[in-house]
Amino acid sequence: MIELDHLTVKLPGFQVQNLSLHVGSGEFFVLLGPTGSGKTVILESIAGLVPVSDGLVRIAGCDITRLPPEQRRIGIVYQDNTLFPHLTVMDNICYGLRYVRQDLDQARQRVAHLVELLGLQSIARRRPLNLSGGEKQRVCLARALSTNPAVLLLDEPLSALDPNFREDIRRILKQLHGELGITFILVTHDFSEALYLADRIGVIRHGGMEQIGTAEDIFLRPASPFVAEFVGMKNLFTGCIAGGFFKFGGLHCPLPERMTHDKSVMGVRPEDILLRRDTGFADNYVCYDGIIEQIMPSGLWHEVSVRCREACFRTVMDRKTLQEQRFREGDAVYLGFDAGSARMF
Amino acid sequence: MRMANGSAGASGETAAIRRTVFSGSPFLFLTFICGTMVLLFIAMPLLQMVSQPSAAALWETIRDRAVLSSLWLSVYTAAVAALISFLLGTPLAYLLARRDFFGKKLVESIIDLPIVIPHPVVGIAILSLLGRGHPLGHLLDKIGVRIMGSVTGIIVVLTFVGLPFYIHAAKAGFESVPLRLEKVSRSLGAGPASTFFRVTFPLSWRFMLSGVIMCAARAVSEFGAVVIVAYHPMIAPVLMYERFTAYGLKYSQPVGVWLILVCLSLFMVLRLLSLPARVER
Numbered sequence: 001m002i003e004l005d006h007l008t009v010k011l012p013g014f015q016v017q018n019l020s021l022h023v024g025s026g027e028f029f030v031l032l033g034p035t036g037s038g039k040t041v042i043l044e045s046i047a048g049l050v051p052v053s054d055g056l057v058r059i060a061g062c063d064i065t066r067l068p069p070e071q072r073r074i075g076i077v078y079q080d081n082t083l084f085p086h087l088t089v090m091d092n093i094c095y096g097l098r099y100v101r102q103d104l105d106q107a108r109q110r111v112a113h114l115v116e117l118l119g120l121q122s123i124a125r126r127r128p129l130n131l132s133g134g135e136k137q138r139v140c141l142a143r144a145l146s147t148n149p150a151v152l153l154l155d156e157p158l159s160a161l162d163p164n165f166r167e168d169i170r171r172i173l174k175q176l177h178g179e180l181g182i183t184f185i186l187v188t189h190d191f192s193e194a195l196y197l198a199d200r201i202g203v204i205r206h207g208g209m210e211q212i213g214t215a216e217d218i219f220l221r222p223a224s225p226f227v228a229e230f231v232g233m234k235n236l237f238t239g240c241i242a243g244g245f246f247k248f249g250g251l252h253c254p255l256p257e258r259m260t261h262d263k264s265v266m267g268v269r270p271e272d273i274l275l276r277r278d279t280g281f282a283d284n285y286v287c288y289d290g291i292i293e294q295i296m297p298s299g300l301w302h303e304v305s306v307r308c309r310e311a312c313f314r315t316v317m318d319r320k321t322l323q324e325q326r327f328r329e330g331d332a333v334y335l336g337f338d339a340g341s342a343r344m345f
Numbered sequence: 346m347r348m349a350n351g352s353a354g355a356s357g358e359t360a361a362i363r364r365t366v367f368s369g370s371p372f373l374f375l376t377f378i379c380g381t382m383v384l385l386f387i388a389m390p391l392l393q394m395v396s397q398p399s400a401a402a403l404w405e406t407i408r409d410r411a412v413l414s415s416l417w418l419s420v421y422t423a424a425v426a427a428l429i430s431f432l433l434g435t436p437l438a439y440l441l442a443r444r445d446f447f448g449k450k451l452v453e454s455i456i457d458l459p460i461v462i463p464h465p466v467v468g469i470a471i472l473s474l475l476g477r478g479h480p481l482g483h484l485l486d487k488i489g490v491r492i493m494g495s496v497t498g499i500i501v502v503l504t505f506v507g508l509p510f511y512i513h514a515a516k517a518g519f520e521s522v523p524l525r526l527e528k529v530s531r532s533l534g535a536g537p538a539s540t541f542f543r544v545t546f547p548l549s550w551r552f553m554l555s556g557v558i559m560c561a562a563r564a565v566s567e568f569g570a571v572v573i574v575a576y577h578p579m580i581a582p583v584l585m586y587e588r589f590t591a592y593g594l595k596y597s598q599p600v601g602v603w604l605i606l607v608c609l610s611l612f613m614v615l616r617l618l619s620l621p622a623r624v625e626r
Contacts, residue, residue: 012445049528069531076532082525086547095543099534147533 001025001183002046002151007055009038009045009207016041016207018055023185023200025060028177030194031187032218032230033204039187042204043153046185047074059150070099075144079156081136083128089139090115090124096147107146114142117179118172134165138172145180154186158193170196191231195219203227225345228267233343234314235268246344249311253286254339265345272341273315275306275327281336292331295322306335391605398599406599411584415600416607419581422496423564426503427557430511435553438512439541442519459506464569471502472574498575503564511553511560518552519545554619558612565608 004021016038023029031039044050046057048069057065064072083092093115097107115121118138128136137157144152157173158166174197177184188194194201194215201218203210203226211223222228225236239248246253246266253266274281281287290308297303301316304327313335317327327333398406406412441453459467475482475492485492492498522545530540546553568582576583581604589597 044528047528047532049531068536069528070534070536072532073534074532076529078525078529080525082523082529084526084530084544084548095530096533096535099539143529143533 001027001060002185003056003058004042004046005056005058007042007045007057008053009041009050010053011041011050014038014041014207016045019207019209021202021209021212023183026181026183028174028184028186028197028199030198030201031185031204032189032191032194032201033187033210034189034230037204038207039189039204040155041207043076043155043185043187046151047076047153048072049076073147073149074151074153075147075149076153077137077140077144077155077157079159081128081160083131083136083139083143085128088125088127089120089131092128092139093120093124093142093146095143100147102148107148110148111142111146114145117176118142132165133161134168137161137165137169141169141172141176145176145182149182151183151185154184156188157186158188159190173197203230222267222343225265225267228343228345233267233269235270235273237266237311238264239266240264250309251288251311253342255344263344267343267345268313268337268341270303270315273313273335273337275304275315275317275325276334276336277325279334281334282338284338284340285336286339287334287336290333290335292327292329292333295327295329306333308335394598395602395605398595398602402599403602407603411579412581412600412603415579415581415584416603418496418499418578419565419604420607420611422499422503422580423507423561425500426507426564427511427561429500429504430508430560431553431557434508434512434556435515438515439519439545441512442516443524456509456512458509460509464506464567465573467505468502468570468573471498471505471570475501492574494575494577496575496578499571499578499580502570502574503567506567506570507560507564510563511556514556514559515549515553518549518556521552522548551619554615558615558619562608562612565604 002021002023004019007016007019007021009016014036019042031042033039041050045052048057048064048067052065055065056063059072059074083089084095087095093111097104097111100107115124118141120135120138120142123131123135123139128139131139140157154173158169161169170193173184173186177197186194186197198215200213201215202212203218205226211218211227213221213223218227219231222231222233229236237248239246241247241255241263244255246255246263248266274285275292279287288308288311290306290313292304293307293312294305295302296305301318302322304315304317304322306313306315315335437456441449462470472493473479475485475498477483477486477493482492490497492501526544526548527540530544531537535543566582568586571580572583572586579587581600585597585600585604588600
């Protein structure tokens with residue numbers, strides 16, 4: 001459906017270099033990356049809003065690299081308030097209708113459908129100024145979809161919202177995508193958002209593609225320490241392989257899989273790590289003794305840091321378990337994880 | 346009793362707050378003094394002049410054909426200069442607000458030149474290019490366009506001195522419109538021209554109107570350059586100068602008062618138009 005072929009975009013102080021990407025028809029694709037990694041530039045180059053220095057952008061096999069944005073049929077929704085302040089909500093939504101070459105009745109029907117779907121009836125005559133963040137984003141969505149675009153681009157559409165609105169819009173996005181069958185490309189720096197929404201995820205770093213895969217792929221099998229850290233694999237240890245073990249920080253761990261010797265980083269997800277008072281872990285677990293350094297409440301979970309020799313592990317624990325086990329900072333504990341769940345880079 | 350006590354306490358409190366804000370700080374006191382001095386400095390000469398001529402003198406003056414036609418010519422030429430600035434300056438202002446290009450700083454400095462050059466120099470410069478001594482002036486003369494001593498010449502001079510003021514205001518207006526609004530408009534199918542007229546212009550016209558006002562105000566007040574290019578036909582400032590040198594202060598004042606009145610009322614009307622509409626809830 002959408003193909004980026006060795007795309008290069010040069011802007012003052014930033015560039016996207018030689019990026020290739022294929023997004024299938026009707027897919028919900030999420031570009032995930034830290035702030036300043038070039039996600040917005042990639043989106044805008046698909047929409048034709050920044051000049052492309054080299055490479056091609058194709059839609060359904062047609063080269064649209066030099067096509068002006070108004071002829072591309074690609075909708076875009078930004079994170080911040082981009083409603084036309086001088087127009088009412090309804091006029092905002094209908095802004096693009098006059099440029100669509102199609103039956104006017106059909107267009108009106110679609111707008112009515114969108115207004116109902118997004119619950120905008122009650123605010124249709126208001127001006128954007130006094131709308132809430134969530135309402136504004138819903139109007140933006142309706143406006144972008146009113147012209148029946150082939151692709152909808154979403155530039156961090158949830159980032160500027162309050163948490164309760166965020167969940168609301170997230171659900172709506174998923175629903176819209178299911179109902180309309182349009183290709184969605186969303187960029188975000190929030191991994192949980194990507195996990196919830198995406199069919200596939202592409203991780204961006206410094207304007208280049210770091211890894212592409214299904215949400216599960218990226219989550220469980222990150223291709224590099226950068227991706228691993230970005231998707232919450234907080235325990236990354238540098239070490240070396242010797243005699244069938246990975247040695248790091250005064251500890252050693254049996255190698256999870258047949259490894260070549262060029263791997264030097266091991267990653268373990270915090271939620272894969274268990275803490276006990278005794279050594280009664282399952283047989284396939286590696287077990288180290290350590291001391292609890294810090295217990296930090298963070299919302300639904302507590303983050304527990306445990307020092308074993310020179311290595312510091314981070315794990316999460318729910319409040320109930322923490323209370324039952326009576327873990328305190330400074331306690332000596334045993335720490336264990338399935339050697340097979342560790343990831344080598 | 347209690348109620349009364351309570352309210353007295355409250356007002357005492359606000360007074361106390363006011364005291365802590367305005368007294369006790371020599372800095373704030375100083376800003377207040379300076380502000381007053383500036384206001385007096387601007388208002389006193391004008392008030393003095395407006396209050397000098399008697400009503401009879403004013404009436405006498407406005408019935409004078411020469412005065413009337415000079416006032417009309419002043420307003421008319423300034424308006425045309427503002428209109429030309431609007432038509433020619435808008436695209437340039439848009440370009441400056443939206444694009445980065447090589448030599449942009451140079452272009453901006455060139456636009457500012459008419460502000461910094463002494464006024465008679467402007468008149469001499471224009472005359473030396475468009476007068477008959479220069480091929481361009483010669484060509485204009487051939488096709489029947491006269492600059493020296495003509496309304497056309499006045500308009501050329503006034504446009505020259507007024508343009509920077511319009512371009513600055515319009516550029517600020519375009520910069521106040523977020524680029525993303527234009528991008529969204531393009532993605533919805535509107536071409537560059539449609540986007541300009543449906544998004545950019547409705548959101549920046551107040552700035553542009555304000556620029557037109559500034560440009561016209563600057564044009565109305567021009568004397569030095571006009572007096573060199575076109576002493577006749579007389580615009581109001583030239584007429585005032587002539588009466589001042591020929592008859593003295595007393596005869597030039599009423600013309601000045603009328604010029605102030607005409608300009609103030611025109612600009613007030615335009616200003617009112619450019620006020621933001623009441624915010625709808």
